[in-house]
Amino acid sequence: MTLKEFIKHFDKPNSIILLEGKRNVLDTDKEKLTALGKLLASKTKRMTFRSGNAEGSDQLFSDGVVEVDNKRLQVITPYSGHREKTNQAYETISLDNINIAAEPEVVHQSKSNKKTEKLIDKFVSGDKNRYTVKAAYIIRDTIKAIGTDEIKPATFGIFYDDLTNPMSGGTGHTMNVCEQNNIPIIDQKIWFKWLIE
Template sequence: MTLAEFVNQFNSKNTIILLEGKRNVLESDKEKLIQLGNLLATHLSLATFRSGNADGADFYFSQGVLKLAPERLQVITRYDKHREKQNNAYETISLDQIDLVNEPDVVYQSKNNKKTKSLIDKYVGGAKDRFAIKAAYIIRDTVKVTGTNSGIPPATFAFFYDDLDNPKTGGTGHTMGIFDINNVPYLTQSDWVKWI
């Protein structure tokens, strides 16, 4: 897919583009992530961009969007005020604002992460100990893709910065897996770097 084809298909008010990836970003790639965020914000004047507000790829992608369109950057966080000083998005939604008991699909899909499967129900049930809180990362990553019954729209596309030597692992891998389950398209840097 070329940039022109992508813009033709996805420049719409209903488009939600997730920009995210690994926390460890090669020094030589940081500027590329900023450039992609800026390029997308420039060419997709109607789209909304979504981030998890994490260190690394999320931060650099967001910097590119913020240069041009801070009013179109939405962040979904694990809890209220998470990394608040680094958050310049127009809209921030935290898991604290979502009644997860009424989001069975989010909970069900979050359980696809084998490492935290047993912690998901504990967290949804109100446990906030140091173990259960790990589930919040996975649930947040699921919400970024699926949206919620309570009004957060699902993502329509994503751009990932993955570890190409160890792909689809960790939280980024979980998020990519949720995109796969829901048949939502995405690109990694292997493809989108050609647009820079």
């Protein structure tokens, strides 16, 4: 998919584009993430960009979007105040403001991450501590993709992945949830080319 094809298909009202990935970004790639955020925000008019507000990829992509238009940046956080000092989004939605127990599909799909499956049950039942907070991150990652009754699902996912250990961790969980729900995704193997088109 070329950048032109992507814009033609997805620059529409209510289009939600995930811009996110790994916390660890190669030094040689950092500028590319910010450049992509800036490029997409400047070449499109209607899509909204969604992030998880994490360090690394999320921050770098968001920096690029904000250079052009912070009103098109939406952030979903695992709890209120999450990395507040670096959050540049126009709209921030915290898990604290979502009744997760009333979102059975979010809970079900979050449990596909076997490492946190038991923690998710505890978190949803109201047991919140330093261990169950891990579940909040996975639930946040699920919501970024499929949304809730109140939050629109993502339309497309653009990721910066660890190509030596692809689709692992929280980023891998988000990518898997996208694929299971027929939300198309790409990683830097494709979008790096967009920067030189």
